[in-house]
Amino acid sequence: MNASLKKYIARFESLQGIPSEEELRNSFGGLHQEQLSIEEYTRFSGTGYQRNVINASATCELIALCFKPGQYTSIHDHGGSVGIAFVYKGTMTEELFEKQQSSGMIAPFAKNSVSANEVSCIDLSTIHRVSNVHDDGLVVITVYFPPLVAMNIYNTENTLVEKWTAAAQRKQYS
Structure with missing residues (x-):
């Protein structure tokens, strides 16, 4: 991990409680992709x-979220976490x-x-889907406060809500 990345991590770690949107934006203030070297965390999957x-x-x-062209997330919220997404490479939709009601x-x-080099903030009410509708890879650096441990997964067909947990995902890949 390079010194610049360690500096940004320390900046995020210094925030107290649940940071405001202004604090989140300021934490990424002045950041440009050239300043970070995250190649070791840039891995893509053919299945999603x-x-x-x-x-x-x-x-x-x-977290580094990596999308090949045509890949997307489910429609989801972020449980009790807030955050910010910094587009490192590509264009996020x-x-x-x-x-x-x-x-x-x-x-x-x-x-x-x-x-x-642009950001999008995630608050407690955000329900969204992120996708890469372009021809190049998309890499998004996201920071969640507190760490993302659970999300609700929604659909546009009915009111059923699925649960995603970080623990279940870790089990799936271990």
Whole structure:
């Protein structure tokens, strides 16, 4: 791990409690992809996007999300975690969803493109899907406070919600 990456990890670790969006944005302030060397954490999968843990502590978790063209996440929230996504390489497409009060169903309400060296914040109410609709690989560095241990997985067909846990994912890959 290079010194610049260690510096950013230390900056994130110094944040107290659940950081505000302003604190998250300031933590990534001035960062450009040229300053970080994360090649050792940049691994892609042919079967879906790949989550590669860079650093995890009781305070936060830093992950490199790697997407080949056409890959995407499920529609999900982040449990009790907030965070920030920094696009390291490529362009991230983010579809935002909201829960309809009358039916309990989720519905899309916005779609954003986030380019290299830009960030997108994740708050407690964020329900989204991230995808790579472009021809090049997409690498997104995400930081979660506290570490992401559970998420709800949604669909647009009904109100059923699946649960994802980090423990189950670790078991799957061990």
